[in-house]
Amino acid sequence: MIKRSVFLRYFILASSTTAIAAACDRSTEPEADLASAPAVSETPKVFFPLEETWQVVTATGYYPFVQQPQPDKFEGFDVDLLSAVGKVAGVGLNWRRQAFDSLIPTVQAGRAEVAIGAIAITAARAEKVSFSQPYFISGLAIATAADRQGLTSLKALEDRVIAVQLGTAGADAVIDISGSQIKTYSSTLSALEAVAQGSADAALVDWPIVLAAIEAGQISGIQLASRRLTETPFGIVVGNQSETKLAAINQALQQIKASGRYAELYQKWFGIKPQT
Template structure:
């Protein structure tokens, strides 16, 4: 059920400057209808990908209770450079694939809406939602109180970070600690790990060591390349992403350690919009209860993930 588009359109959207996305004026939050708005279990018109979910009493009731979602097309803002979570399909460059893509599609089937995707830089995800260009975000984004100033979050997984280094870990990095003094860590702009790495400089200074530097990029692929090219010594992100990079280049990359961060991964929805927040929470609960979230994690080899019952992270 993943939305298809031609490759030139895909390329144009991938290259669209994040600044324009963030600055664009707001549009109507619920996109134009793509169907009759009835209770059809397949909003895209074809056979549902998750028929058991669609036919569940819970989802049938949710579609009836949410006519403003049922039969519509909603836009999911994503940063499609994280294999396993969201990336351009290797087999079909007109499609996106990954756990987050499947999760968004499952949400759509349960609630009756079709999913469209808007690719942006990671630090443009929340501005894109705030501007009204997207209706929600499912893109391996950590739910924090700081980010909740811009959106409401519905959590679905705990956070475990991995530390990616060059094979052999030549700088002997052991985590987000003083082992980062005198090194450069590649991170995405807007990552929660950026201030955590910068905070080590107090310790570095007290011990007379060089500062811990950060090199900021727009996506995870560029962070990986920074390590491969020697421009960075470490990269810190979701452990499953780190594991995949190591698996793909085991002769050049390694995982130094695993960290537990006090965050959760969440779905971001517009602040204060209770109908969509409540509907998404209920649909996610059904996806978890049915075992589908576990199945999707296994499908995409997210071996080190921990399902978390939906809870809200808001600014208040």
Template sequence: MKRWYLALAALVALTLAAAPAQAGAVIDRVFAKKELVVATSGAYPPLTAVSKDGELIGLDVDIVKDLAQSLGVRLTLKRMPFERLVPAAAAGEVDLAIGGIGVTPQRNAKVYFAGPYFISGQTLLATQKVGAGIKGLDSVNQPGFSVSVAKGTTSEQAVRQVMSKAKIVVADTLDQALELLLNGQVKAMVADYPYCAVAAFRNPEAKLGTLEKPFTFEPLGIALPPGDPQWDNLVTNFLFNMEGGGKLNFLKNRWLKNPAWMRLLP
């Protein structure tokens, strides 16, 4: 029996030694087709949005443009609802998905994540009149307080955890959740801080404001199909070099600190 185990171990070792190193399925596909296929929602400004000309723009879009250029391949952007981004990456329908995707254990169990490339957090968006009465999360975790969130987001998860007593209204998209607030159908909206800041800028007549600090810590990452460590390694190192070289910080300043890009929106 001992001799049999030794023979089996030797056979396994020989097989592994003889197996050539191979690139993964995703990286092979990208270079074979000379195309990088990316899923994004176009509904999460300033990270991903649709311009008045119908083009996808934003911080995340610029990141994948740079990635495609560095690989010497063309970029194909596929717009899909936010809740489809991770499933599309998990199924290998796209080479990666990006667009304000929070890195959570539940999502990470389905896909690889490169990054984080951005640290965000959930905040509350409300009119200044409503905001004046908010002293903390206890003020909004009440049966008489209504709050809107987008379906399938970490915002929805956060609200169900910390505002379970409030009336939670789930919208299909972030923009629809915002409309509920602007139309007075809810008292507040919960979303990632960048989206809320842009919403306040774009709707000055509504006199909107946010909490001084986000109430969650949320790293954002790039979702990659599972099973291709080399592709994950490539995208991770691309982000590392982008940050170290200052390009990522340059793009963050462009999209997060300078409101000039808003004139591109419809």
């Protein structure tokens, strides 16, 4: 369990695309300024199966983590991952869609046991709820045209035309790049299209969104030109008094990673092996 005394220091990102697009509501999230990896306290060993059912709340729109193609169907990396956790732990999952900014208050109030949906671990949130071990590390990266070389660092973007989505960490970071000409767009997909069409030299965007767009065939002629430049950890949320559930989730995550199932899900949704 992450205690309120732990300060984390990462960028929190909020990006969207058109099919990926409903993520726009995340652009107002508070940015996490976290310096070290989140600490997880010792939790008791849990013996599976638990033979119980958890009420799960999630928010759609941050593709490919959670989406809802049909009223009674959720899918995405987070959905598959938590379903795998439930299978290992021997619990059923009842899914419910809510607005993103209501997820933590709902768990905090005890109206759901678990929340998931690309929820960044921040110090402020850790005062209200408990987070699992990070299951995904997001962050900013540079995207360029597939045939473009050399733009692999923030330094290399100086005096370049850079596309960003309004209200995101990328839009904040580009301000500090010397001589850069900034072009803003309403979605990450639009920023990537500007790069593909030659209207911008590069885009500074969330790397998983780029990979997902390429994997889904929603953008072409684009590549990730850099490694992850910042780090934003995502965690599964439970209530502060839910030590057993937290321990069960962490144990199940460890088993899923050890079995290779985590790598399979990562490859399925992002088209690459897990990033470290």
